[in-house]
Amino acid sequence: MPKPTKGPRLGGGPAHERLLLANLATALFTHKSITTTETKAKRLRPLAERLITFAKRGDLHARRRVMTVIRDKSAVHELFTQIAPLVAEREGGYTRITKVGYRKGDNAPMAVIELVLEPVNPKPKSAKKAKAAEAPAAPAAEEPQVDETEVESTDEAAVEEAPAAEATEESTEGDADSK
Template identity: 80%
Template sequence: MPKPTKGPRLGGGPAHERLMLANLAAALFTHKSIKTTETRAKRLRPLAERMVQFAKRGDLHARRRVLATITDKSVVHELFTVIAPQVNERQGGYTRITKLGFRKGDNASMVQMELVLEPLTPKVKHSKTSTVTAEKPVVEEVVVADAEVADEAAAEVVVEEPTEAAVDTKDAK
């Protein structure tokens, strides 16, 4: 027995659902933006993202995989030649869903689904280590070339150990 799909069912059988999602994807790639119900848009998003990933690969096998879903050759051509170069720098998130409100007839939640074709602007990374190192004063190191001078400097350093009176005053506090 075939395993049912996860998520909301879009009515009809699995073949009808597959064809409906393919038509929605074709409309999205043709018009760059479609208005549909929220449920359909959420089911369409993974399919559309996968088609764009195939288009970014651009080889013959990827084109045939997309043609297996979207049978309109002009839509597939536009996806591979127009849309894929525009989203080439983007790692994912090729679609955007914006809620519009509710449909008057049946109160279904409507959304605007569109392709994100704006050029990607890289984020500037603000790390705390770079700001902290800029605020710290720079300490210069002194290099001692002669071994005798180094021994004399080590001999001049005297470590004071606390006396018993100083320890008693700390304990009293």
């Protein structure tokens, strides 16, 4: 007897459950976001994340493994060519589930499951690691030639202004002497 899967049971039997999840995954990869029941969204998340991990590998064997679950070639092509490059830097958490309320007909809790395609913002490192990483980088930041040229140009401007200031002082002194 086959061991039942963890979590809530969907559909009538295991084959129907596999087909239901495969169709949800196909819709998710095609539309980037779908609205379904919370239970189906929670069951879809591990399957979708595993398929995206295969797509990130990008080789032929990974494509064939994905094709065993998703039978739609256009959805698989979109997964490998458009979605996988967008999540290449992300180490997991490719999907987001947001609860949206209850369905009008049967009051079932509904949720939106969507792909997280935003770029990853790296978390700040701990204080010790951050100081160690910044210490070698700080002298390199002070050395650029751009800063030196700016300093030289301001020195030249100050030198050019100084004779003009001396000339005005001499003219005012000369005016004071003549009076």
